Amino acid sequence: MTYELYYWPGIQGRGEFIRLALEQAGADYVDVARVRSVSALTQGLKDADAQRPPFAPPFLKDGETVVAQTAAILLYLGRRLDLAPRDEAGELWTHQIQLTLSDIVNEAHDTHHPVGVGLYYEDQKVEALRRAQEFRRERMPKYFRWLERVLGDSPAEGWLVGDAVTYADLSAFQVVEGLRYAFPNAAAAALDAAPKLAGLAARVRALPNIAAYLASERRIAFNRDGIFRYYPELDEPAGNEG
Numbered sequence: 001m002t003y004e005l006y007y008w009p010g011i012q013g014r015g016e017f018i019r020l021a022l023e024q025a026g027a028d029y030v031d032v033a034r035v036r037s038v039s040a041l042t043q044g045l046k047d048a049d050a051q052r053p054p055f056a057p058p059f060l061k062d063g064e065t066v067v068a069q070t071a072a073i074l075l076y077l078g079r080r081l082d083l084a085p086r087d088e089a090g091e092l093w094t095h096q097i098q099l100t101l102s103d104i105v106n107e108a109h110d111t112h113h114p115v116g117v118g119l120y121y122e123d124q125k126v127e128a129l130r131r132a133q134e135f136r137r138e139r140m141p142k143y144f145r146w147l148e149r150v151l152g153d154s155p156a157e158g159w160l161v162g163d164a165v166t167y168a169d170l171s172a173f174q175v176v177e178g179l180r181y182a183f184p185n186a187a188a189a190a191l192d193a194a195p196k197l198a199g200l201a202a203r204v205r206a207l208p209n210i211a212a213y214l215a216s217e218r219r220i221a222f223n224r225d226g227i228f229r230y231y232p233e234l235d236e237p238a239g240n241e242g
Contacts, residue, residue, distance in 0.1 A: 003029040003077075004061040006041045006054075011226040012178075014070045014105070015058040020170040021074060023213040025081035031218070071098045074167045083167040094161045097150065097168040101175055104143045108175075108182060109227045111135045111234060121231070132234035136186035140179060144194040147172060151196040158203060165207065172197065173204035178228030183235045 003022060007015025009031070022029045033041040044061075045054060054068030060076070067076045075095050078084025084094045114131040115124040150160055160168045176197065179187040191198040204210055213219055222228055 001028075001063055003027055004032050005029055005058060006032050006044050006061070007058040008041070009034040009038060010220065010223075012174075012220050012222065012228075013058075013226050016174055016220070017070050017167075017171050018058055018060065018073055018077075019218070020174060020210065020213070021077055021081060021083055021167045023218075024165070024170055024207060024209050025077075025083060026209055027081055071095065071102055074098055074171070078167055081167075083165070083170070085162050085166070090161060094166050094168045097160055098171055100143070100146070101168070101171045104139070104175060105178075105227060107135055107139055108179065111182075112229050112231060121229075125233075128231075128234060132183075136183055136234075136236065140183070140186060141190045141193065144190045144197055147197045147200075148194040151200060158200070160200070165204070169200060169204055170210070173201045173210075176201040178222065181222040182228040182230050184230075185235050185237065 005015060005018055005022070007013060007018070012019075015031075019031070021027075030036075032044075041057060044059065045056070047053060050066070052066065054066065056068070058070060058073060059066060059068035060073045062076075065076075067073045075084075075091075075098070078091065078094060079086065084091050111132040112121050112128050113119070113124065114127045121128065147160070151158075159165055160172060176187070176191070179190075205214065222230070224230070
């Protein structure tokens with residue numbers, strides 16, 4: 001059966017974490033708003049007959065099953081796509097890593113929208129400058145150190161969980177890529193101190209299915225409408241981080 005992914009068509013956003021999992025698994029899926037129409041997405045949100053309606057995209061349809069929220073969707077897909085351990089402890093640990101990655105994604109978003117999502121960046125630029133400084137100097141390195149520790153404690157060198165790639169690895173790659181785009185100087189400095197994480201991102205990029213996806217038209221480019229946005233003033237000149 002074909003999975004149906006519902007997410008905004010012009011951005012990577014949170015939907016990209018789902019796309020990466022589906023692409024790595026070679027799953028049969030349709031990116032509904034891109035292939036059909038945005039109205040198909042909005043109609044799914046407004047479905048009056050839905051007993052458990054999603055609050056916002058992304059959400060996934062698998063037959064009659066509808067799952068919303070990025071981490072919940074990946075938890076659902078993990079076993080089905082062979083992208084999570086089969087044992088309960090491993091499955092929950094993968095989910096825990098994903099939830100932690102969701103935290104840094106939210107914090108990255110809030111660097112450019114620290115006051116309100118309904119305001120333009122220019123309306124909260126002063127607050128964004130202050131928020132971004134803390135994120136670059138304190139929060140990003142802290143998350144990277146934790147991921148570095150997880151990679152160091154992993155029983156199998158190279159992956160976050162077990163001896164095979166999981167959706168947590170794919171999501172960690174997306175976080176690294178997003179931060180490299182949004183904060184090229186700060187991310188480079190943080191990754192210098194987290195070589196295992198940098199290596200993980202390189203290994204994910206080299207996976208055949210991921211490499212093919214990244215080179216295809218299905219991969220939406222980073223832009224200033226997504227979660228990770230590049231504003232030069234929110235990054236520091238190279239060599240100034242410390």
